[in-house]
Amino acid sequence: MNMFVQLWKSLYSPKDIARFRFQGIGKTIGYVFLLTFLSILPMAYYLTTSFVEGIRSTSALLQNELPSFTIENGQLHSSAKEPIHIDQHGFTIIFDSTGQVTKEDVERFNNAIGLLKHEAVLVANHQPQYYSYSTFPDIKITDKDVHTFIETLQSLLPVFIPLSLLIIYLFASTSKFIGISILAFFGLILRSTLDKKLQYRHTWIMSAYAVTLSTVFFTVMEALQTVVPYAPFIHWFVSIAVLFLAMKEVPSAKPQNE
Incomplete structure (x- = not known):
């Protein structure tokens, strides 16, 4: 499935997020890089235009x-x-x-x-x-x-701005991977509560898609230059909620016959 299609489905379909758990880890990593790239576009635009205008005006x-x-x-x-x-x-x-x-x-x-x-x-x-x-x-x-x-x-500027944006992208990607890894550990806790047969690999992949809704929301807010109060709390609450709903779509572990 195309990554952009996956991004679209991850916005509204926990069932599809649950299905993504079987795909390769490499594709999921690529998806995280894509999601991070899209998320920094508004900031990159405003930062670049502000910096260029500031340099010209100051001069x-x-x-x-x-x-x-x-x-x-x-x-x-x-x-x-x-x-x-x-x-x-x-x-x-x-x-x-x-x-x-x-x-x-x-x-x-x-x-x-x-x-x-x-x-x-x-x-x-x-x-x-x-x-x-x-x-x-x-x-x-x-x-x-x-x-x-x-x-x-x-x-x-033709060298400085791309280099600065690259550093921002690498930092944002690192933060995104760390956040997904932490969310995946929450997934292991939810696994026991929901009685689902999942490994950390599965919860990590599902977590990568579970953060999509929150990431897109804050990207839009950044593009509109709107400050969202309690942003970290909202991000984690929405991400955990989406992961929880996705894990509910996973079949429960079958009881072993005695």
Whole structure:
């Protein structure tokens, strides 16, 4: 059966998930990689567009709208007497050498770059990253140095972005395999409760398909940029429930005749 057909059936049919337990482990591993790939597409899109737009906006603003500055001894220095807040095409840039703005203030934005008193903050699709100036205590950095660095970074984007997405994909795949393996152990507990004749291999394969509904749901929410409260709890509850329903479709172990 085609993997995309399996994905579709796994969304609504515990009976088909139960049937998949007989297929080879290699095909199941391939399915997990496919499911993981589909699940990171929204994040990959938003991360890429946000990063590219952020680099372009920052480069233009450094030349036209931000004052000259230096980063020295772990601090940002400029002639600005108050924070500068700029919104451009859905991207926010905050420049603050006064120390009034905190990293938590920058984190509130969907996509933003904050050059703060003691650190730089990059927010892409609500995911913040921090870069402390104290990492370079003996180096003096000027706005011209930053502009040169951004131009270099722009030229490396065709390499940097695919490499970053590959790392994200590998990390997401590893997390997915670990989650499925844990869910399969829950399957062994359910096996005893339901009196089903299943091995760990079977519960692992069924678990790989049982996480489909939850994964697709959160992928859609990510595409809509909607935050779901208690997401980990919902994911595990739905996955265990689907696995339970699938295991109920497996014939019970026949009692041995005395």
